Amino acid sequence: MSRQPPEQQAPPVQRVRVRYAKRGRLRFTSHRDFSRAFERAVFRARVPMAYSSGFNPHPRISYAGAAPTGSASEAEYLELALARVVEPDDIHRDLDEALPDGLDVLRVVDAATAGGTSLADLLQASRWTIDAAVEAGALADAVAGFLAEDSVLVERMTKKGLRELDCRAAVVALTADGTRLDLVLRHTVPAVRPDDVLGGVCRVAGLEPGGPALLTRVEQGPLSEADATVGDPFS
Known part of the structure; x- marks a missing residue:
């Protein structure tokens, strides 16, 4: 019996970039622990994420330039791929409410304003x-x-x-x-x-x-x- 090919997901319709802070005791959060907490926050905030294709689809989140565990930061960045267009201010509000104190969203912008430059190349x-x-x-x-x-x-x-x-x-x-x-x-x-x-x-x-x-x-x-x-x- 042949195995069915994985479902192919639709491409993202919008990308947004997020600046966030790690403060206080949350500076001891490892990158792996943060990524898990952030994915849970995305789910709670009902952000309309685009998903990867394959047998185990996951939300399309790109992390860049993460600070070492144990250091505080006012300038951490990531990019979200979305399944529908959303106002960046709405994502800012909903994500900040869903994240624990000490992981604080500072700013959200539409990635289209970057003129095609990748986030990693800017950092x-x-x-x-x-x-x-x-x-x-x-x-x-x-x-x-x-x-x-x-x-x-x-x-x-x-x-x-x-x-x-x-x-x-x-x-x-x-x-x-x-x-x-x-x-x-x-x-x-x-x-x-x-x-x-x-x-x-x-x-x-x-x-x-x-x-x-x-x-x-x-x-x-x-x-x-x-x-x-x-x-x-x-x-």
Whole structure:
């Protein structure tokens, strides 16, 4: 007996892009846990999702540039493919009500306004703040030493084992104000994370942090090399 081919789903009629925040204790949510929570919220909010074809159709949600687990963020992005046209403001309201506190929808726009540019291509860099558990004066001197280096290698444990990364090459701009670092970080492959940069800064200066740092992504979007700023991917 021949197996019936899977049902083919209709193509999406609209795509919308969502900016959301991870705040408070929700910063410890893994990407897998977030995607499950978001799919449940989409169902509760009755967003008219388009679905993939195949034997196990799933809602067409594209995630891009997710922050590392444990970091807070004011600039996370994803794209939804819809089965019918909906006002972005309606999706903003309904999704925000369906998500738990700490996962907050900040803005929703029609993807057609992006002029055909993919969301992933727009997310070229991020601006981070890093609240480090080190002495303020020592941190400023450490940043100066770090920026004077051409290359700073750090090690990170990955699924494929211990890996060595040059964290200096991805840094576009870095300043210290007291115990806070302001960092503009270029998105690279493999990705350099803000905690890699903090580790590199401390390694150059021989510093030992007194505890874990609080990492917060403030902006994510296109990079202006001329003035080392991160733009708005929705503009």
